[in-house]
Amino acid sequence: MKKIFILIFFLTYSVISNAHMAHYNKFNKIEMEILRDGEVIGYNFYFFKRDGDKIVVTNQIKLTVKLFGAKIFEIEGYGEEKYIKDKLISFNSKTLQNDKKKYVDLRYNKQTDKFDIQGSSYNGEASINNVIGNWWSHKILQTDSQISPVSGSIKEQIVTFIGKEKIELYGKTYEVEHFKLTSKDMSLPKDKRLNFDIWFDRKNSLILKVSYSRLGNWEYKVKSFE
Numbered sequence: 001m002k003k004i005f006i007l008i009f010f011l012t013y014s015v016i017s018n019a020h021m022a023h024y025n026k027f028n029k030i031e032m033e034i035l036r037d038g039e040v041i042g043y044n045f046y047f048f049k050r051d052g053d054k055i056v057v058t059n060q061i062k063l064t065v066k067l068f069g070a071k072i073f074e075i076e077g078y079g080e081e082k083y084i085k086d087k088l089i090s091f092n093s094k095t096l097q098n099d100k101k102k103y104v105d106l107r108y109n110k111q112t113d114k115f116d117i118q119g120s121s122y123n124g125e126a127s128i129n130n131v132i133g134n135w136w137s138h139k140i141l142q143t144d145s146q147i148s149p150v151s152g153s154i155k156e157q158i159v160t161f162i163g164k165e166k167i168e169l170y171g172k173t174y175e176v177e178h179f180k181l182t183s184k185d186m187s188l189p190k191d192k193r194l195n196f197d198i199w200f201d202r203k204n205s206l207i208l209k210v211s212y213s214r215l216g217n218w219e220y221k222v223k224s225f226e
Helices: 002-018
Strands: 029-036 039-051 054-067 070-084 087-097 100-109 114-119 123-127 145-147 154-169 172-183 195-201 206-213 217-225
Touching: 029 054, 154 195, 154 206, 154 217, 172 206
Parallel strands: none
Antiparallel strands: 029 039, 029 217, 039 054, 054 070, 070 087, 087 100, 100 114, 114 123, 145 154, 154 172, 172 195, 195 206, 206 217
């Protein structure tokens, strides 16, 4: 029975992956709140624009962590993903993290069928099986590696299905699927590892909540979508 369940699960997610961008045709905006230890410290907004087979997803993020009234951590960034027929064509981002500039300039190379990346942490090629590690896209649950939207680094990952649950967000109850996303290489320093809990709403094709622990308990929650 366990083998049958696993087979059905992966067949289902294969279908989802093949029609990935079509699931986002109904969205114009996704708003996420960012919380640390239960306190709202910022936001992560995604905007969708369409022109025929082309979809552009822009990402705005801003957060500030304070201790005794003084800023100890701050991020402000902007990114833009361009897709044509579900294929990522380019991604560009600029991020200011504690006054340090980080960036990504990614382009699809037709000749090599790979991504060319110029980033603050990585310069080189990458397989087109990678996805940009932004929370608007459930495709991050279907790949074995992701590209950092802040620095361009490539991170191998393992996604584990935990089970079906119900969660409440902003007065609404959702039936979701709980996943664990971790780094494949657990020998990495803790501050470099992926270690996220993710709650996916299949009905709306949305990642509704993400949580992790790193100098506090962090949560990204979808407050609204339209």
